[in-house]
Amino acid sequence: MAESTVSCIRQVDARPVFTIDRILGLDLNRPELRNISVNLYRPWAESEPPQQRRHTINGGHDLKTKIKEDEFKYKQHFSESYRRTLNWYIGRRPRTAFSSSQIELLESVFLVNSYPGIDIREELAQRLLLDEDRIQIWFQNRRAKLKRSHRESQFLMVKKTIANLKDFEEE
């Protein structure tokens, strides 16, 4: 179980009272405090990775930067398999391509209810042969898109109004 991880933290936790100063005084660079790693759950990664499947908790930034550098370095030799490995390394789910019929159903549901509960999402997932997770993400992104379009139209309205005011002044 995660018992070991938990107890590790509890151990540290168990110390009596901390002031910020004391915490700041701690040498966080000590090896036992660094490289606290976390196994990420990547269900779409089918086989065992060639490398260790570990990301440091807040190492995402450095990791990404490093990967970007490598990407630039090897850009001309960028093969599909290398990209796949990179993708796995970063740990991103492969992009799902919805079919037009799937989109059609999702859009028609969105028109009526842009916040489907778990029951509706599950039903949709079953009908469309997708994970419920994909459905949820789709609705999240769809709502963001709607909101964006509203913002943009509002902006246009304001711009128009201002333009009209200017015309009025010039008359």
Add this chain to the structure above:
Amino acid sequence: MAESTVSCIRQVDARPVFTIDRILGLDLNRPELRNISVNLYRPWAESEPPQQRRHTINGGHDLKTKIKEDEFKYKQHFSESYRRTLNWYIGRRPRTAFSSSQIELLESVFLVNSYPGIDIREELAQRLLLDEDRIQIWFQNRRAKLKRSHRESQFLMVKKTIANLKDFEEE
């Protein structure tokens, strides 16, 4: 902000064809569901809402209690999604973007104590020039993140074990 809410509702007004039967339960078009005003305390909202305050603090009731009561009263007329829309109309707190140095301190404190008491939270708030509220929320979300990663790694372990068992059987 009001613009998006209004057009959200207008969309429903258009009454498109329903594809999933369960959605039919929602009828946001009923007039009695509209124009329900509940003014909440949103100190970060720049201007006062145009309506009168319907809830005032009086007697032994605090604002939250009173709002809860009214919410219960109207619950039968209140669809979940309408309530949500209403809340967003009233306004969320703008998302706080922590600086990397703020995150750094927060993380270093989290490493040794993931449940800081009010005294430490206040001290952190003072140092980081943030509200104590933000600190508390940050720790809540950080704990949730840690827990999630634990769950995920456990799941992965189970998957691995099962895979190993299969390999063993096939030998």
Add this chain to the structure above:
DNA sequence: TTCTAATCTAATGAC
């Protein structure tokens, strides 16, 4: 390039 699936996390409300 644009559009959008995916990710991360601050904020919220239910319990």
Add this chain to the structure above:
DNA sequence: GTCATTAGATTAGT
């Protein structure tokens, strides 16, 4: 407090 879910901001694939 946890937990699920949201919005907002971003990253990255087609």
